[in-house]
Amino acid sequence: MDKLITIERHINDTQKQYPHATGTFSNMLQDIALAAKLISLETNRAGLVDILGMTSTHNTSGERQQKLDMFADNVIFQMNDHTGRVAAMVSEEHEDLIEIPVEYDTGNYVLLYDPLDGSSNIDVNVSIGTIFAIHRKFTKGEKGTIEDVLQEGKRLVASGYVIYGSSTMMVYTTGQGVHGFTLDQGVGEFVLSHPDIRIPDDPAYYSANHGSEIEWTEGVRHFTRWLQGRGDDAGPKLKQRYIGSLVADVHRNLLKGGVFYYPGTLQDPGKPYGKIRLLYEAQAMAYIISQAGGYSSDGVGDILNIRPHTLHQRSPVFMGNRDLVKKAEDFIRAHDAEWIAAYKDYRNRELIL
Numbered sequence: 001m002d003k004l005i006t007i008e009r010h011i012n013d014t015q016k017q018y019p020h021a022t023g024t025f026s027n028m029l030q031d032i033a034l035a036a037k038l039i040s041l042e043t044n045r046a047g048l049v050d051i052l053g054m055t056s057t058h059n060t061s062g063e064r065q066q067k068l069d070m071f072a073d074n075v076i077f078q079m080n081d082h083t084g085r086v087a088a089m090v091s092e093e094h095e096d097l098i099e100i101p102v103e104y105d106t107g108n109y110v111l112l113y114d115p116l117d118g119s120s121n122i123d124v125n126v127s128i129g130t131i132f133a134i135h136r137k138f139t140k141g142e143k144g145t146i147e148d149v150l151q152e153g154k155r156l157v158a159s160g161y162v163i164y165g166s167s168t169m170m171v172y173t174t175g176q177g178v179h180g181f182t183l184d185q186g187v188g189e190f191v192l193s194h195p196d197i198r199i200p201d202d203p204a205y206y207s208a209n210h211g212s213e214i215e216w217t218e219g220v221r222h223f224t225r226w227l228q229g230r231g232d233d234a235g236p237k238l239k240q241r242y243i244g245s246l247v248a249d250v251h252r253n254l255l256k257g258g259v260f261y262y263p264g265t266l267q268d269p270g271k272p273y274g275k276i277r278l279l280y281e282a283q284a285m286a287y288i289i290s291q292a293g294g295y296s297s298d299g300v301g302d303i304l305n306i307r308p309h310t311l312h313q314r315s316p317v318f319m320g321n322r323d324l325v326k327k328a329e330d331f332i333r334a335h336d337a338e339w340i341a342a343y344k345d346y347r348n349r350e351l352i353l
């Protein structure tokens with residue numbers, strides 16, 4: 001048998017390289033892995049529960065089945081609220097900062113998460129995911145604050161995602177490469193299956209919602225034609241694949257090479273920023289992509305350099321092979337001056353506390 005490396009062992013082995021590490025951070029990643037197993041179980045059961053009209057095991061009184069994204073949100077919160085490792089959390093499903101209940105200790109980290117990504121795919125049995133990111137708390141005092149979660153992506157100490165697909169995988173980085181683990185359903189362990197993932201040099205796919213093309217700016221349209229190998233300055237002629245779960249779309253392109261984009265538009269002048277959430281989606285995935293040798297941009301610059309100003313901030317996203325993403329920036333610079341001005345206005349807003 002090949003050496004079997006569980007996620008727990010991998011986290012512990014990585015930890016040993018830091019003689020002063022207390023283990024807190026490793027335990028936090030393990031808490032997230034456990035939450036992922038519970039969500040995976042419930043995800044697999046979701047279809048069955050619907051068909052049979054049954055309620056899940058935690059709700060036998062005939063109440064409506066809890067929505068899977070609420071379930072996932074709850075699981076992640078409950079795995080992390082009492083451990084003394086986390087000082088505050090923020091989730092796509094909560095308007096405000098989530099404080100740690102007063103009866104529990106707080107710790108040195110803050111956790112940002114999208115509990116269920118791609119939720120429109122749940123009912124049709126298509127891949128969904130969970131996204132997480134961890135910052136070190138830097139403010140004084142016991143409680144984590146908004147400032148602690150509104151940090152630049154380049155300051156993240158870890159991020160990752162779980163994909164609930166044909167198998168369940170957890171992929172994470174702590175700044176030492178990107179590592180992927182597949183859940184062995186039989187023994188209930190995440191086992192190292194994709195060590196040190198690097199985005200392949202030769203890209204295979206581009207991924208964007210073509211249904212929104214009418215709203216795209218000139219630069220994004222030119223970029224798309226370039227990706228399709230059309231025009232004078234023909235690009236790589238990639239195939240198009242789009243799932244509608246950021247996790248699944250980025251995961252595929254991470255393994256096969258390519259670019260995912262969800263651009264900002266001028267369609268609604270007050271909203272030049274697209275759809276993807278900076279704190280719960282873009283930063284975490286951008287850190288993974290950068291650790292795998294790729295690059296992520298908002299169309300103007302590195303996503304990891306954006307200084308967030310509000311919890312539910314959105315960001316245009318272009319992520320994948322560096323040369324492809326740089327090309328998107330080139331096209332946008334050449335064609336989209338009006339959009340750039342509108343978007344910069346939004347991106348550079350003052351901190352909202």
Ligand code: AHG
Pocket residue numbers: 092114116117118119120209244245246247262275
């Ligand atoms: P969520 O399910 O967490 O709200 O996220 C959905 C997001 C993202 O995962 C995906 O890339 C995008 O929405 C898809 O949007 P369109 O349906 O507009 O293509």
Ligand code: MN
Pocket residue numbers: 114116117118246281
């Ligand atoms: Mn999402």
Ligand code: MN
Pocket residue numbers: 069092114115116117118119
């Ligand atoms: Mn979500």
